[in-house]
Amino acid sequence: xxVERSRSSLRSAPYGRSDEPAAVTPASxxxxxPRRWPxxxxxxxxAPYVLVLPAILVIAxxxxxxxxxxxxxxxxxxAERDGRPVGFDNYATLAYDDLFQSALRNVGLLVLxxxxxxxxxxxLATFIYLKVPGHRFFRSVYFFPAVLSPVIVGAIFNLVxxxxxxxxxxxxIAGIPAVDWLGDPHAAIFTVVGVHIWATFGMALVVFLAxxxxxxxxxxxxxxxxxxxxxxxxxxxxxxxxxxTIQFVFVTTMIGMLTSMFGLLxxxxxxxxxxxxxxxxYYIWIQQGQMNRPALASAASTVLFLIMLTxxxxxxxxxxxxxxxx
Amino acid sequence: MPGARLSRWLIALPLxxxxxxxxxxxxFTANVAMKTRREYILDRFSAAGALRTDNxxxxxxxxxxxxxxxxxxxxxxxxVVLLMLIGSMAGFALSRLRFRGSSVLYLACLATLFxxxxxxxxxxxxxxxxxxxxxxxxxxxxxxVAQFLPFTVFLMASYYRTVPAEIIDAARIDGNGxxxxxxxxMLPIGRPALLSVAILDALFCWNDVLIAxxxxxxxxxxxxxxxxxxxxxxxxxxxxxxxxxxxIAAVPVLLTYLFLQRQIADGVTAxxxxx
Numbered sequence: 332x333x334v335e336r337s338r339s340s341l342r343s344a345p346y347g348r349s350d351e352p353a354a355v356t357p358a359s360x361x362x363x364x365p366r367r368w369p370x371x372x373x374x375x376x377x378a379p380y381v382l383v384l385p386a387i388l389v390i391a392x393x394x395x396x397x398x399x400x401x402x403x404x405x406x407x408x409x410a411e412r413d414g415r416p417v418g419f420d421n422y423a424t425l426a427y428d429d430l431f432q433s434a435l436r437n438v439g440l441l442v443l444x445x446x447x448x449x450x451x452x453x454x455l456a457t458f459i460y461l462k463v464p465g466h467r468f469f470r471s472v473y474f475f476p477a478v479l480s481p482v483i484v485g486a487i488f489n490l491v492x493x494x495x496x497x498x499x500x501x502x503x504i505a506g507i508p509a510v511d512w513l514g515d516p517h518a519a520i521f522t523v524v525g526v527h528i529w530a531t532f533g534m535a536l537v538v539f540l541a542x543x544x545x546x547x548x549x550x551x552x553x554x555x556x557x558x559x560x561x562x563x564x565x566x567x568x569x570x571x572x573x574x575x576t577i578q579f580v581f582v583t584t585m586i587g588m589l590t591s592m593f594g595l596l597x598x599x600x601x602x603x604x605x606x607x608x609x610x611x612x613y614y615i616w617i618q619q620g621q622m623n624r625p626a627l628a629s630a631a632s633t634v635l636f637l638i639m640l641t642x643x644x645x646x647x648x649x650x651x652x653x654x655x656x657x
Numbered sequence: 658m659p660g661a662r663l664s665r666w667l668i669a670l671p672l673x674x675x676x677x678x679x680x681x682x683x684x685f686t687a688n689v690a691m692k693t694r695r696e697y698i699l700d701r702f703s704a705a706g707a708l709r710t711d712n713x714x715x716x717x718x719x720x721x722x723x724x725x726x727x728x729x730x731x732x733x734x735x736x737v738v739l740l741m742l743i744g745s746m747a748g749f750a751l752s753r754l755r756f757r758g759s760s761v762l763y764l765a766c767l768a769t770l771f772x773x774x775x776x777x778x779x780x781x782x783x784x785x786x787x788x789x790x791x792x793x794x795x796x797x798x799x800x801x802v803a804q805f806l807p808f809t810v811f812l813m814a815s816y817y818r819t820v821p822a823e824i825i826d827a828a829r830i831d832g833n834g835x836x837x838x839x840x841x842x843m844l845p846i847g848r849p850a851l852l853s854v855a856i857l858d859a860l861f862c863w864n865d866v867l868i869a870x871x872x873x874x875x876x877x878x879x880x881x882x883x884x885x886x887x888x889x890x891x892x893x894x895x896x897x898x899x900x901x902x903x904x905i906a907a908v909p910v911l912l913t914y915l916f917l918q919r920q921i922a923d924g925v926t927a928x929x930x931x932x
Binding site: 374375376378379380382383385386387389390392393394395396397398400401404455458461463464465468469471472473474475476477478479480481482483486487488489490491495496497500529533534537538540541586589590593594597598611612615616619620625628629632633635636639643 | 665666668669672673675676678679680681682683685686689701702743744746747749750751754755756759762765766769771772773774775776777778779780781782783784799800802803806807810834835836839860863864865866867870871882885886888889896899900903906907910913914918921922925926
């Protein structure tokens with residue numbers, strides 16, 4: 332609608348519309364003409380800067396500056412050594428801290444689980460793209476948990492996974508003994524990651540579907556005419572065609588696992604039992620918020636940043652699209 | 658052909674089971690929220706005896722959810738309005754105006770998209786407390802704006818890039834300067850993108866717990882999600898009320914999803930297709 336309006340104004344009055352006050356230059360004797368807008372070139376030259384200024388200020392002061400501050404901060408001490416340079420002491424403390432080691436082990440576990448967390452929604456998206464009966468409904472249902480807060484998801488699963496809760500009751504019907512999903516130090520991290528995947532696979536699914544929508548249908552039709560089976564089409568048509576999407580999902584899923592599980596951990600396990608469900612982000616929170624060791628927390632933040640950078644770069648180069656242009 | 662048809666239905670079966678597994682936890686929670694404590698203890702799986710709202714009322718009033726709800730609404734509204742304004746201004750300037758440093762600024766903006774909050778939360782808390790902004794509403798709003806601004810700018814810029822140049826030229830010829838083009842053309846034209854970005858920012862903001870925990874330590878300043886986490890300890894012996902609190906916190910998101918699913922999906926996938 333708006334587009335139409337601007338077009339019609341172009342047609343009816345291409346020059347010298349002076350009903351907009353900004354367009355009139357009072358000092359000028361001739362009729363105000365937009366051709367002469369170098370007249371207020373000064374304010375025009377400044378305009379882009381004025382428009383970006385608020386955003387740049389916020390980003391520089393509250394995102395870039397803290398990043399530098401944090402790296403710098405990680406080389407200073409806590410408590411009685413507050414503000415004094417301590418070299419790599421904080422990093423040494425991290426290396427010997429059982430909880431941080433647990434957090435790093437769990438990151439390793441996340442990396443191992445990652446292919447599953449990508450392939451699962453990918454396969455579901457394939458079925459939905461191939462218009463399995465009820466595909467619209469499935470898409471809506473699967474995507475829903477992705478918009479819920481981890482806090483709400485965690486609270487719901489506190490009830491569902493309780494020792495006397497519905498999941499164990501269902502397993503009981505099947506004759507499987509009850510599992511202490513959140514209380515067993517060997518099971519808890521798998522439980523939390525499982526819940527995270529339950530809550531987020533819909534996000535990856537929707538991204539995959541957007542990728543499918545950009546595919547050229549003719550290759551697929553040609554493959555079908557040639558008698559290719561569904562697995563062959565997936566392997567030879569979909570996967571090559573979706574390489575960018577797959578890469579995007581790999582990176583965002585990993586980032587999601589490293590940075591958006593705090594709510595779940597906070598509500599479901601508080602890092603326990605026995606520190607078995609720590610992740611770097613939870614460790615940072617505990618050191619900063621509970622232990623009052625901000626410098627140590629900063630060191631952990633820097634490590635987390637390096638992990639994310641490594642994971643991101645590794646995946647980009649592994650998937651062989653490092654040199655793509657944009 | 659009939660074989661292919663049959664196999665399609667066979668695939669639909671596990672998908673339906675998965676859909677059930679996706680919905681069931683929510684239905685279970687809603688059902689528990691309708692139960693009396695006695696009903697819950699005797700049998701937590703059966704359907705609630707009646708559509709009771711006692712627990713919802715209790716969670717809303719005595720558990721303080723009403724207060725948290727208002728806090729969340731206030732903070733989310735302020736954040737989203739600011740984000741739309743600042744984000745669209747910067748998105749327009751960075752995508753459609755040529756000026757010295759524009760590409761560097763745009764790249765800087767994109768790069769900060771990949772700085773997670775966890776990485777900067779310690780120094781950010783310091784900066785905020787140095788400015789006296791910790792435990793204040795402006796402080797929390799500012800923290801959210803900073804967190805979601807790069808994404809907002811990116812989305813607005815990629816939308817504005819698709820606006821045909823003739824429209825901008827026409828507005829210029831009509832005598833509009835950069836501000837006029839922004840206010841009279843780009844803001845109205847950008848409505849679909851603004852709506853999409855506003856919904857997503859509102860969701861992120863509504864769902865956040867970490868930033869709110871750090872920036873708003875006082876109990877009376879709790880946002881709804883922080884409120885839910887505190888309910889757990891408070892009502893560990895009264896699970897139906899706890900479930901009711903969870904339900905209250907989930908309902909606004911549920912409604913948003915029912916009506917605006919399309920915009921949400923468009924927003925999340927924007928980054929994947931526009932690179």
